Amino acid sequence: DADVTQTPRNRITKTGKRIMLECSQTKGHDRMYWYRQDPGLGLRLIYYSFDVKDINKGEISDGYSVSRQAQAKFSLSLESAIPNQTALYFCATSNGRPNQPQHFGDGTRLSIL
Amino acid sequence: AQSVTQLDSHVSVSEGTPVLLRCNYSSSYSPSLFWYVQHPNKGLQLLLKYTSAATLVKGINGFEAEFKKSETSFHLTKPSAHMSDAAEYFCVVSGRAGGTSYGKLTFGQGTILTVHP
Numbered sequence: 001d002a003d004v005t006q007t008p009r010n011r012i013t014k015t016g017k018r019i020m021l022e023c024s025q026t027k028g029h030d031r032m033y034w035y036r037q038d039p040g041l042g043l044r045l046i047y048y049s050f051d052v053k054d055i056n057k058g059e060i061s062d063g064y065s066v067s068r069q070a071q072a073k074f075s076l077s078l079e080s081a082i083p084n085q086t087a088l089y090f091c092a093t094s095n096g097r098p099n100q101p102q103h104f105g106d107g108t109r110l111s112i113l
Numbered sequence: 114a115q116s117v118t119q120l121d122s123h124v125s126v127s128e129g130t131p132v133l134l135r136c137n138y139s140s141s142y143s144p145s146l147f148w149y150v151q152h153p154n155k156g157l158q159l160l161l162k163y164t165s166a167a168t169l170v171k172g173i174n175g176f177e178a179e180f181k182k183s184e185t186s187f188h189l190t191k192p193s194a195h196m197s198d199a200a201e202y203f204c205v206v207s208g209r210a211g212g213t214s215y216g217k218l219t220f221g222q223g224t225i226l227t228v229h230p
Contacts, residue, residue, distance in 0.1 A: 042220035
């Protein structure tokens with residue numbers, strides 16, 4: 001089983017719909033992150049959480065919200081989806097120790113029509 | 114502030130020939146640097162990391178990278194490409210403890226590696 005699991009893996013929806021992407025992890029990490037990937041832009045940070053009570057905006061948080069339901073769960077919501085939010089979304093975790101890498105899920109491909 | 118520039122958006126090599134993927138970084142602190150690989154329809158897998166212990170870093174699948182502070186570079190190399198190396202590669206910088214970017218990653222734009230038979 002994957003250490004970082006994202007659901008759904010693929011989603012097609014319409015403009016204006018509310019969408020939730022979910023992420024769960026079995027690594028026991030305190031830190032969780034949401035990124036979006038667009039061709040030619042690499043990954044950009046949307047939100048991050050260093051523990052259950054700590055939520056922080058990343059560089060592109062407008063139009064998104066998050067919820068850290070438990071240490072192992074971190075969900076990303078699009079309250080009213082728009083076409084330019086079509087992208088590949090990744091969840092990641094880390095243990096918070098200095099210089100340690102982040103561990104990524106397999107991604108959610110989201111298309112908004 | 115920190116930033117990463119991958120100098121080539123696409124690199125094409127023949128199987129068995131060397132691979133060079135170039136990365137320059139900018140950081141206010143002495144950074145941690147990573148290379149990740151992304152195969153189609155998969156997440157990102159860590160190839161290697163630099164955290165100041167040694168300037169030449171060896172990673173998985175025969176890849177290595179050399180940290181050159183004077184050139185602010187962290188280029189990824191492999192002596193002999195394999196077909197399975199075809200993927201997208203990301204150079205990533207992480208803020209060090211004590212900095213405002215601590216714990217956050219900044220990604221390069223990615224380099225797509227194509228390997229021809």
